[in-house]
Amino acid sequence: MSAPVVAPAGLSADDVMTVAASRQLADGATCFVGIGLPSLAANLARRTHAPNLVLVYESGTIGAKPTVPPLSIGDGELAETADAVVSVPEIFAYWLQAGRIDVGFLGAAQIDRFGNINTTVIGPYDAPTVRLPGAGGAPEIASNSREVIVVLRQSTRTFVDKLDFITSVGHLDGHAARRRLGLRGRGPTVVITDLGVLRPEPETNELVLTAVHPGVDPAIAVAGTGWPLRVADDLQVSSPPTDDELRVLRQLQRGRS
């Protein structure tokens, strides 16, 4: 597919990010959906190329099929449309921890070059500048899913050289650190931002810019990263949202507001 270099009119960077993230979810996969951006992207995937995507929420809803994307991860719509509703202890023990989840789908406040995530504090832990919501389900989604997809906006505020707090483990300091720690999933395999797509280099596990979205200069992505971001030799340009993706995205956005 050849891609145009400019995004269609009326398309925001967030729209492009959401569509790009949705494409990472394979049909038939089981996806543990984190709160926030991931939920919109996951529902977009289920309504486009992945009708058999199984959405699992930490509220205990398995196989939720919301017509309106949930505002929270515990909306009634999730329970009403789910194949099964289980308790919160059960969803974490029997379903996530047992290794039944293909894809953990997470947002983040900060991420580092190895895909480690901070959602706890900005600044020192005992005297934070900004107190963030905290861990939620993310630490065990990150460690126990077969792979992890992260979606967040890219800037020097979010892509930082050193996290103030490691809430959820990506590849730690890289070089197969996960395996040494006994973590069972493969960790983050792709990070989707409003600028492009990053993937960990196989050997070092350091995130490398492998694609930019249509119209994005890779230099902007580099400038929006708090460490010296490496750019893949064969940098791709992601294909822009299709009409169908955009139509469904707009439906979902309208339903939510």
Next chain:
Amino acid sequence: MSAPVVAPAGLSADDVMTVAASRQLADGATCFVGIGLPSLAANLARRTHAPNLVLVYESGTIGAKPTVPPLSIGDGELAETADAVVSVPEIFAYWLQAGRIDVGFLGAAQIDRFGNINTTVIGPYDAPTVRLPGAGGAPEIASNSREVIVVLRQSTRTFVDKLDFITSVGHLDGHAARRRLGLRGRGPTVVITDLGVLRPEPETNELVLTAVHPGVDPAIAVAGTGWPLRVADDLQVSSPPTDDELRVLRQLQRGRS
């Protein structure tokens, strides 16, 4: 209450045992009901003096109110009449182990002078003469209920000097052994047989014959015991089944056959 020395006509020793056992259950108590004899006695109690007795079965039925005493501990009647039905892992963890059960009500194949119970094998474990059903829920009913009531027929076959296998712990070798082992319940507080009633002596925890049923010579109980059974100085005679107890017992027995 003065008691006649002969049982009413048509009354079997088992009937007297069942009635005597039922009287041990206080109204409003929570009772974890073992398979077999205890279930009939527990249902008799609930239909006579203890209408608010909460019957808990290891099948996960809490507050079952069967009109017909169940043939098995998993009869449909139990689920249909229960306040709540939970999974088997939950009934043992959240309900029994957590210490929510006032009375564990058990049968046994063999019992020793300290109220320890065997329901596993007669003879050597690796080459048993008789292979019994095994532990079931009894070991943790015996260790985790606040107190334990045992009901079984008394003979030198069942009241033995030394168990072939300790399936469920009573008072072990007595003298507060339970506390030393960290067991939380008080253990067997009474043993009801077809001949009479035995209770552990406070200091040694050895079972002592404290009552005989109407018409039973205590010498028969002593002869039916595989260790030198001690008889209480103030040996009582249990009061015979009342007309009401007998009427309900017959209803229950008819319902079951």
Next chain:
Amino acid sequence: MAELRSLADAVAGLVHDGDTVALEGFTHLIPHAAGHEIIRQRRTGLTLVRMTPDVVYDQLIGMGVADKLVFSWGGNPGVGSLHRFRDAVEHRWPRPLAIEEHSHAGMATRYAAAASGLPFGVLRGYVGTDLSAHTDTVVPITCPFTGEQLTAVKALDLDVAVIHAQQVDRAGNVAMWGITGVQKEAVLAAKRSLVTVEERVDRLDARAAVVLPSWVVSAVAVVPRGSHPSYAMGYTDRDNAFYQAWDSISRDRDTFLDWMDRHVLQTGDFAEHLRLLDVESRAAA
């Protein structure tokens, strides 16, 4: 046996200054009415526990009810920050708030251990994160069969659990359905428990996925719409507009205090609180 009481009586009898209290609920069935009553009765020094502290915890914290918060995710779901929670942690207002934080999986395991009468639970979690460095309730444990290293978390024993449910029957049994979260575990982890319900019924709904027998509940209070702005499936819908409005109500200390004074302290009970909200929303329409 669950005693049927007024909410005010039940809070007065069950929740004491300094208690460790969880008002649980996972988006659904959050016991807002009970939270308000705790504020109205001016409890202090509470250790508040909750997996997902949200608006009602923001209110409790902002009113100075709590000395400590044990939690795993504190936010206004789908909206943003909890401003009163942040103000307490970032600026110690209205008083310092000690925090002990976990992951959801860790909190769920801790509740389940307590409900099971065990002193600890085991999970695959926390490894590699900075979370365990800030609490003594998370330590490594080795599997005695495989030698594998796992994580042990301390059981989360409570003085009081407070939840909202759909129904209570005449015998005092409580029924919930829909997303039931960790509420059963919270009740079974607590010495005392208080349940507010939408309705008292002759027969519990057949959909009831969780039934708490009367004898594990200390008190039940019938409080229709008692989870507002959360919801009770089959009875009420989530008031998303309120959650959004909370963002601006709570952002400023004085606005917050004024709102709490008029809507909670000056109202006699939750029904009056709801009437006031209804009047305001009609006036705004």
Next chain:
Amino acid sequence: MAELRSLADAVAGLVHDGDTVALEGFTHLIPHAAGHEIIRQRRTGLTLVRMTPDVVYDQLIGMGVADKLVFSWGGNPGVGSLHRFRDAVEHRWPRPLAIEEHSHAGMATRYAAAASGLPFGVLRGYVGTDLSAHTDTVVPITCPFTGEQLTAVKALDLDVAVIHAQQVDRAGNVAMWGITGVQKEAVLAAKRSLVTVEERVDRLDARAAVVLPSWVVSAVAVVPRGSHPSYAMGYTDRDNAFYQAWDSISRDRDTFLDWMDRHVLQTGDFAEHLRLLDVESRAAA
């Protein structure tokens, strides 16, 4: 995704000689039809697992299908002994049967640990009994917080779990209600799973207390009355007379073998088996 198959195909595809297999059910919903099909297909060398092995396990053991039994209570509920089980343990007939036995609480904890992806579980149990001396799957463990001594049991991982349920929907989701025992845990503890159901429906019953999503079930076979002589709440009643009759059928080796030959080996499937039983019971009446 659960594949809809005939029971014969499903057993052929999922249950292999030498597998560790649990046919679970707690009085209710016992998968008799699947047990018969395993016998018909002459599986050998199985390690059979079950908390409450009863008549169908007596049949499997008596037909020489199993090398080992992992269990906590083996009997004919409300009737008495399992004669084939006893004959195997007491007289090694038709072949030696190794046993590993536990308490119910221990087995339930082992299943739950396996379902949770943990290598072990923790409980208050076994202390002071002779049970732990006869297995290496029960050891003491110390609480890292309180120093209290508790008991660890090894996770019970299965090759195959076999259960009977009330319903499957068009998407392959499975529903159970009534006494659901440890069946969810068994399915989640297994590499492969086979569910027989009473009925395929458009929409699962609202009472369904346990729903297994299609993607954790390997195969579903529709086998009405497939739990006979056990029962399926809402569909069939327990055939207590059969349990009582089994006592005399199974007491003698030749009577047992003859009965199994005529009622299982010589019948093509469970429907034919049930027709034969119906004919016999009409003739006896």
